[in-house]
Amino acid sequence: MxxxxxxxxxxxxxxxxQILDGFKGHEIFFITYFSSRDDEVMSIAPAYFCRNIGERxxxxxxxxxxxxWVLLKEKPNVVFSTGAEIAIxxxxxxxxxxxxxxxxxxxxxxxxxxxxxxxxxxxxxxxxVQWPQLAEQCGSKAEYRGAVI
Amino acid sequence: MILVTVGTHxxxxxxxxxxxDDLARLADEKVxxxxxxSKLTPTHAGFRDFVSMEEMNSLIEKAxxxxxxxxxxxxxxxxxxxxxxxxxxxxxxxxxxxxDHQLELAEALQAQNRVVLVAELSGVSLLxxxxxxxxxxxxxMDGVDLSAEISKVLQEWN
Numbered sequence: 244m245x246x247x248x249x250x251x252x253x254x255x256x257x258x259x260x261q262i263l264d265g266f267k268g269h270e271i272f273f274i275t276y277f278s279s280r281d282d283e284v285m286s287i288a289p290a291y292f293c294r295n296i297g298e299r300x301x302x303x304x305x306x307x308x309x310x311x312w313v314l315l316k317e318k319p320n321v322v323f324s325t326g327a328e329i330a331i332x333x334x335x336x337x338x339x340x341x342x343x344x345x346x347x348x349x350x351x352x353x354x355x356x357x358x359x360x361x362x363x364x365x366x367x368x369x370x371x372v373q374w375p376q377l378a379e380q381c382g383s384k385a386e387y388r389g390a391v392i
Numbered sequence: 393m394i395l396v397t398v399g400t401h402x403x404x405x406x407x408x409x410x411x412x413d414d415l416a417r418l419a420d421e422k423v424x425x426x427x428x429x430s431k432l433t434p435t436h437a438g439f440r441d442f443v444s445m446e447e448m449n450s451l452i453e454k455a456x457x458x459x460x461x462x463x464x465x466x467x468x469x470x471x472x473x474x475x476x477x478x479x480x481x482x483x484x485x486x487x488x489x490x491x492d493h494q495l496e497l498a499e500a501l502q503a504q505n506r507v508v509l510v511a512e513l514s515g516v517s518l519l520x521x522x523x524x525x526x527x528x529x530x531x532x533m534d535g536v537d538l539s540a541e542i543s544k545v546l547q548e549w550n
Contacts, residue, residue, distance in 0.1 A: 244546060244549070244550055246546070252400055253399060253400045253401060253463060253465045254399075254463045254464035254465030254466070254468075255464075255465070256465065257464065257465030257466075257468050257469060258464055258465065258468065261468060262538050262539045262542060263539075264539040264543075265538065265539035265540065265541070265542030265543045265546070266542065266543075266546070267543065268543075269546060278400055279400065279442045279443070279444050279445070280400075280444065280445045282444070283444070283445045283446070295402065298402070320549070320550075321546065321549060323542075343549045345542070345545060347538075349464055350464045350468070350497075351462075351463065351464035351493055351494065351496075351497045352493055352496070352497075353493075353496045353497055353499075353500040354496055354500075355493070355496070357493070369545060371541075373538075374500070388537075388538060388541040389537035389538035389541055390538060391464075391468065391538060392467075392468050392471065
């Protein structure tokens with residue numbers, strides 16, 4: 244299968260790289276923000292980069308157009324994301340296009356879900372968190388299936 | 393060498409940069425600060441704004457102890473190398489981050505006795521934490537189970 248790995252830079256990217264083994268045997272590509280780690284990302288798999296869309300509302304809205312273009316071009320079977328906000332446009336279109344989706348809440352959320360998680364909850368097929376105590380705070384869909392560390 | 397890193401976040405973390413520079417004045421050891429978007433110029437410590445992942449990994453490898461923001465990425469990377477870790481969470485009240493989730497994570501890890509959490513930030517408190525940190529055990533790395541779970545789900549969907 245083809246899997247889109249969608250994440251912002253920094254911790255979300257590091258967490259994604261921690262669990263790459265889970266995608267072994269599948270074709271992967273990244274969708275992430277420009278950062279000092281672009282070369283590292285591209286050395287692992289093909290990648291689409293954009294500016295941090297969390298900075299401005301118009302960038303966030305633009306990401307919906309860009310996201311649709313990327314999904315139609317790449318036609319992934321699965322969209323996986325550890326957040327942050329960049330996950331939302333991709334999960335939105337994935338739901339409409341019938342692409343399977345898995346959201347993994349960041350390891351840094353221990354007791355309260357992120358804003359991205361609260362939105363993503365309604366869009367995704369699978370909603371996983373990395374602390375058992377957080378699963379209790381989210382809805383019945385939330386599952387604890389281990390952590391990246 | 394004591395490595396201090398504020399990560400790649402796009403808000404400045406001046407409190408940590410300042411305290412780390414004070415630490416450099418007090419400590420007998422070299423201090424290197426990755427300062428991020430801070431406008432402060434350390435006078436006692438060596439510094440760079442951003443470094444590549446490769447450079448960061450080699451800095452962490454060389455460091456005796458690491459002082460860092462409580463960001464998941466930084467923590468994971470540091471603990472991979474089994475280095476003692478001192479966490480200084482970015483706080484919303486100082487405009488260092490948009491919410492206080494770093495504090496939540498740091499407290500959870502402190503409760504597991506896996507890191508040293510510095511709440512009252514200063515050069516002196518950092519020095520105390522550095523002296524204290526060698527007794528803390530690194531987190532056991534375990535991304536394996538989660539990877540296997542992901543692999544299972546992909547198989548279901550295939």
